[in-house]
Amino acid sequence: MDGLQSHGKQGGQQSIAHRIDIAGVDECADTVFRMPRPSQRSRSFRRVKVNTPSGSPRVHYLKRRPGQAKCRVCKKQLHGVPRKTPILMKKLAKTEKRPERPYGGNLCSSCTRDILRKKNLVRWENV
Numbered sequence: 001m002d003g004l005q006s007h008g009k010q011g012g013q014q015s016i017a018h019r020i021d022i023a024g025v026d027e028c029a030d031t032v033f034r035m036p037r038p039s040q041r042s043r044s045f046r047r048v049k050v051n052t053p054s055g056s057p058r059v060h061y062l063k064r065r066p067g068q069a070k071c072r073v074c075k076k077q078l079h080g081v082p083r084k085t086p087i088l089m090k091k092l093a094k095t096e097k098r099p100e101r102p103y104g105g106n107l108c109s110s111c112t113r114d115i116l117r118k119k120n121l122v123r124w125e126n127v
């Protein structure tokens with residue numbers, strides 16, 4: 001009788017119990033839900049699904065990426081400046097962090113052009 005009852009109503013639960021036996025831990029869903037540590041419950045961390053080598057997808061709590069670099073004069077978004085955390089920026093070469101030109105990584109190209117023109121004018125007036 002017991003066997004028949006478990007087949008009828010609790011079929012789903014039985015399969016979950018079976019999976020628990022295989023894994024040894026309470027991994028029953030496709031995406032493993034674990035209660036995050038108190039320090040990880042903050043939404044200042046972004047949640048990234050990562051497929052681990054064991055085959056079970058996990059949630060990794062990573063720091064949010066910093067904002068896009070902006071021009072100091074016109075506040076336009078700068079190209080050629082990666083949006084990475086300081087640790088990842090440290091791994092990049094100097095030439096990968098900003099454009100290789102005067103004021104690269106601080107001013108946009110049009111503001112750089114204006115400033116260089118003004119500087120040139122001042123130089124010629126003084127001569």
Ligand SMILES: [Zn+2]
Pocket residue numbers: 071072073074075076107108109110111112
């Ligand atoms: Zn600008």
